[in-house]
Amino acid sequence: MKKNRLFALGMAAAVAVMSMTGCGSKNSQTKETETPAGQGDSTAAAPSGSKEKITLRIGSGHSESNPWITALEDYFVKNVTERVSAETNYEIDWVKSYGGSVISLGNELQGVQDGLVDIGCTILVFEASRLPLQDMVYSMPFSCSDPLIVAETVKQMYAEYPEFTSTYETDYNQKFIGIGVSDPYGFYSTKEVKSLDDVKGMKIGAAGINLSWIEGSGAVGVQTSLNDTYQNLQTNVCQATIQPTHSCVNLKVYEVAPYYLDANFNVVPFNAITVNMDTWNDLPEEVRTILTEVGEGYLDYEANYINEIHEQDLKELEAKGCTIVTLSREEQEKWAASLPDIVNGLVKSLDSAGYNGAEIVEKYYQILESHGVERIRDWNIGN
Structure with missing residues (x-):
């Protein structure tokens, strides 16, 4: 008798569960x-719902x-x-x-x-x-x-x-x-820089190929990255750095390098x-x-x-007491003229890699000119 009663209770419970499962979908959860x-299977869609x-x-x-x-x-x-x-x-x-x-x-x-x-x-x-x-x-x-x-x-x-x-x-x-x-590359330094002559003898940190921007300036290049910039300036590993402006604002680089030069280096x-x-x-x-x-x-x-x-970054730098200087067009031309012929060096390296270097580099400058951007230096591309 006891066995029959347990069996009946079990069947009732099973029916109840089945009934609940079959209820409307209002309270059903999305299957994941x-x-x-x-x-993944690019042809098989997930079941409806x-x-x-x-x-x-x-x-x-x-x-x-x-x-x-x-x-x-x-x-x-x-x-x-x-x-x-x-x-x-x-x-x-x-x-x-x-x-x-x-x-x-x-x-x-x-x-x-x-x-x-x-x-x-x-x-x-x-x-x-x-x-x-x-x-x-x-x-x-x-x-x-x-x-x-x-x-x-x-x-x-x-x-x-x-x-x-x-x-x-x-x-x-x-x-x-x-x-x-990138955002515009800025020049953060521990002393004020207004001209190319001011960087002579300075140790300047930059990442990778950016170090080519100071060749011929009389400065000493130091390989660095954004992640190392604050500490390198703080410990005098370098006295200046060329880095994207906003990242350095976020890193509070102005605390250890309170001078900012807007040099038109590049985006x-x-x-x-x-x-x-x-x-x-x-x-x-x-x-x-x-x-x-x-x-x-x-x-x-x-x-x-x-x-x-x-623009917000420049205002914040001023608010934090950073001295901001804009490099004049004349000084930009002077700085660019001091560089070795890196653009034609680029052309040759692209040619060696199988590209039409002169055409591609010249095209970039031509598109910039179509937007009203004049060349700071005539690199005489391809010659």
Whole structure:
């Protein structure tokens, strides 16, 4: 009798559970199944009413205190997240590693190639040997310091010369989806600098190929990066540094180098957003489309953001007691004339890498001129 009673109770409970399961969908939860990047099915949609989760690892050697990474978060990550959720049956779960925690400065391109992250933001100044074409404007100092004009110039160059983007896929196992520009490079120093003569004998810190901007000046170049700048100035490793303005404001470099020279050094194509090809090929087609479209829009957003904050940065520097000097056109020409023929050196290196160096470099200057930017020095390109 006891066994029959237990059996009956069990059957009743089972029926109750089945009835609850079959109730309307108002209180049902969205089902989530996680698909790590690289294991997606581009043809299979998730069941109706559910979202399949895709995990994407994104990283850079620079931290979010830098405007190109701020823009990466505020525009790229935000819009990809929202659009994938709204337009597809997938959701993106981001694993973020900025500030060199997974891929360090100078190793970002390799890190994406090796799959240490799925999406990387590569800081181009450290990749001159592997990406000479993409890095070329670093060897064209005093070309233009307007982020909006440089962004438009980069757009035209990348549209006309597909080798700017195809190299990533053919040589480095990654898909190019976006490019950003730097804010104007500034000259922070421990003493006031108003002319080329003032830098003679100074130790000046800069990253990678930026050191070419002081060749012939009588200064001593010190290889450094944004991450080391404050300490190097504080400990007299260098007495000045050439770095993007906003990043140094965020790092409070003005505390140890309270003089700022607006020298019109340059705004350059600064960071590339790329996706590991193995990850790319395994992503659903609709997700790839969104990544491509958002990546294309990143440059406009980032350049406008950088343009806005630059004026704010100069005001903040003044408020913090920093002395700001603008290098005159005459002194810019004098500084540019003191440099070795680095632009034609660039042309030769591009030729050696299989590109039409003279044509590409001249085209960049011509596009700048179409926007009203005059050349500080006639480099007599190709001769």
